Amino acid sequence: MSNTWHWHTGEHPYLTTTLLKNWSHGFFTRASWPSSPESLSQQLDGEAAVYRTKQVHGKQVLDPSEFPLDWQTSGRPEADAVMTLAPQQAAWVCTADCTPILIADEETGQVAAIHAGWRGTALGIVPATVKRLHTQGSRLNNLRIAMGPAIAGEVYQVSTQVAAEVGRSLVLQAGDEDQLLTQLHAIEPSPLLPDEQAGRVRLDVRRVNVLQLLALGIAPDQIAVAPHCTYQEPKSFFSYRRSREKKVQWSGIVSSG
Template structure:
């Protein structure tokens, strides 16, 4: 099966892609293009999947990723580091050609960013913890240090768990409302004492509040499309022993 790279029209001309599970070599619960080192998958299969992902999106580039910890930490990349030397962070930025920035997700929101005029790109892993903690704002700030202007940044929001698939409890809602009462509108009613959370909408609101106005959301639900995407929550609901991670990649032309 051919590797599927989903692209944003907003980032036309910038090598990038949101990849799902199609076109990989992994077997079992992680079957497909699993790019997650922490998935318990065969490391050789993960390495091959990552190689295929880069070739599908940005041939010849060197993939750089981080050890993701659901933080608000964004790091600049001036030269590649080995997979065993990945810093703990949840976003990367660079102005160096030849590098491909990659982040992995399995329901959390991948965001790829570019100021094409300044030649600066970024990739962010925005789960709810990172999003509410400021990972997108940190990514934009690091891009500005390299010469980007936030009014010129274009951001593509990739496959993530949709509101209809993301049930949360009262305590989860309160975490958000205690920080910002206006965030309550990202929660809609569900069964008793539960709500449906719009993570994609929340991420879009954080980008807008940060001054990024050129934004495209792909509107793809990881949970409800098991043939195309990995999903932590779906694997949990199915009592599966493990789950894969999809990778999102961006590089300079």
């Protein structure tokens, strides 16, 4: 997972990874607020049709054929992942601590964008998206997956109950909360870090999503994780945990073919 990340400067700076060099993509920053994906998409590919949803912390995955014809005026459909079916379609998600994940298929050119907070991660939004891509002809070894800036595990305090709920999404032995936490701590490196407060731990959601992908058969070199934390980098990113503001940064990717 040692892929190179690059900043692109300008009015709307954004981050890219060499893992997705064959696709127009970008993880944008707080500097782009309140611009919409429709305007930001001009920096990636001005010809692409933009698709985005109303995110609800679930596991629903939609493709353009499942969007209402009048969705841009009647309201965005509810889902936390968008995948494409044809070239020149752009999938977008917004985050402010949750993990933005972009997936691209080297063979078909299809892409997907995922909003993965702890709730969506617990529900398996990433494996659900990979499954949907598979139904459209994707093979696991052709997928390239990038996880953008999100809150780092070292600063993300959650209850042990939440940690156990997220942990159940992994291929672990069944057990009660304490048993699940013990199994999670035993993973190397673990997605859990200790916390001084009783009944609390620090949770690395991106690490859990990586573990879910590895369990599916995705190889480590097919995954890139951005070395940026939304909570610890206030000049670059909004963080709901830090400020409680309902402001977001956008992430998008354009299908090719």
